[in-house]
Amino acid sequence: MAAKQGKSTRQENFANSKRHVTSYDVARHAGVSQSAVSRCFKPGASVSKKMRQRVMDAVKELGYQPNAIARGLITRRSNMVAVIVSNLNFYPEVVSELSARFTERGVHVLLFTLDHESDVSRTLDQVWQYQVDGVIVAAHLSDEEIQTFRERDVPLVFYNRSYTDLPVSSVSCDQVEGERMLVTLLAQAPETQSFAIISGPRDSVVSMQRTESALSRLRELSVDDITQTFGDYGYKSGRRAVQQIIEERGSVPDAIICANDMMAFGCMDELRFHLELDVPGDVSVVGFDGVRAAGWSSFDLATIQQPVESMTEAAVSMLMDRVDNHDLPPEKRMFSGVLREGSTVRS
């Protein structure tokens, strides 16, 4: 029935169907050349007031809608940006926020996800095929890969990655400061003497920064009982890492520092449900990121809350500023994370 209804409105809808109306139709209808029509849609092109009126009348009458991509070829703007993320499961909120903010500006998001950060160069080859106006990357790029952006004159902003020794734009959370706050919180309890660190993947720069900051702060505090292991940022790897730590040490440490929240959830579940230990009574646990589930009562995790709204807004406005003006110098913006004390650290 509904299908039939659909058919009966076909005539009306056809008037709204702008696919079949081309700029040639508009030119013919207005009695002007096709290039005159093009000029009317080209920012900055000179067109007489009278000509513009004639074309715009025809546009309105025919319901012409200039094709965004064809317009991109003329204006050299596609109104598309690429967003490259290493794993969408860790960034749903970030991609959602970026997408909303670009949409507000009439810009659309071509999404590329990578299973491993090292896939990024293969992905870049695909990115070049689209005339994107700019790219936001939440993954690691080599110096050479960064250089190709400069060669191609495509604006680039890194999200949550910073390259201290390279002139590239980035928005990031202060990993070093955040991790220091967490270790300081853990060390407040005098009986917390032994520590374990569950780092992320070995090729993750963010994990390296967090881990090194934790180690450096622990050294300052004269802690020398530290076990280190690696995960893949996922829940299951957090569980496995707890087993590895206990195997290696022969005992449960007083505190476990996880390089992200997801591994902290796995770590907590392993401690509580498999080893039947109390968090924080027997072991303190901290994460990093402040994902939604960190606030759920089941976890109530001590972590660093990344200011996702501020960071995504900064990334989008920095990128669009550079799309408007390719000559703007690179800029690095670093936001402090907010300590979420939760209830997983003994006091």
Add this chain to the structure above:
Amino acid sequence: MAAKQGKSTRQENFANSKRHVTSYDVARHAGVSQSAVSRCFKPGASVSKKMRQRVMDAVKELGYQPNAIARGLITRRSNMVAVIVSNLNFYPEVVSELSARFTERGVHVLLFTLDHESDVSRTLDQVWQYQVDGVIVAAHLSDEEIQTFRERDVPLVFYNRSYTDLPVSSVSCDQVEGERMLVTLLAQAPETQSFAIISGPRDSVVSMQRTESALSRLRELSVDDITQTFGDYGYKSGRRAVQQIIEERGSVPDAIICANDMMAFGCMDELRFHLELDVPGDVSVVGFDGVRAAGWSSFDLATIQQPVESMTEAAVSMLMDRVDNHDLPPEKRMFSGVLREGSTVRS
């Protein structure tokens, strides 16, 4: 220092920079016309073997890379599809899987997210501006909106939505069957007599299907003690809904049926941490979807696991089949969910 290093490799990288090489450069280098070069990149166009060799040699020497969008204007294919999802937080795995599967096929994803399902018509106006080859929609469309896809001849596949009375393609999980399995599981315990249902947003078709299936199965089982309330599919709304249910009933029901997992997590946390009740000892809880966290020991939730891999593969191949052949008739594919018994239902 690294910046300087970058500069020293500029010469090498420039050879790889394909942005500046156009088809005209290739034509000049090969000593052929530009239209001959175009024909070499147009599927099915006739070019002599000798001509093709000459052009391909020049392409190789100059490092020419045909522009994907310009090629799209010739072939009328953009190799882009749009994916419209209502809220990325509920679909990170789906979008990630879709993106990976399209990428395998050399097709890229323009991502559109909506805060409310009813925003979809505004988003469609933006979708038309890009010559996408097809669209996957995980949101509700009105009959009229669906009709515009037919008018514009743009292939459309619904993800996890089905329109039983309309000739449109869709991939979905069997909501009715899945919800029946959950209610049957709950009702196995003879002491489970009173039920509450936390539905999703009022404009969600999926929530309506799940809720009606639960109600219909409860009626079959002669249950008449049923309280119904609504959430927004989010964790916090699951917590709030528990309070509403208790206010309305004056007591805690024996079982709570949540329209998705996220609300079930909120519901469980409210029961356990605020009301200090035991799940499933005092109250049984079920969700729907089978998101990752349902498998975490903290929840170990009874739910219906949607077969995301099969469903995304089906959606992508159905869409691409219709991109290749616009005349293929619509097709509906429905996959059974898998019951995950978990440990949140008393037996």
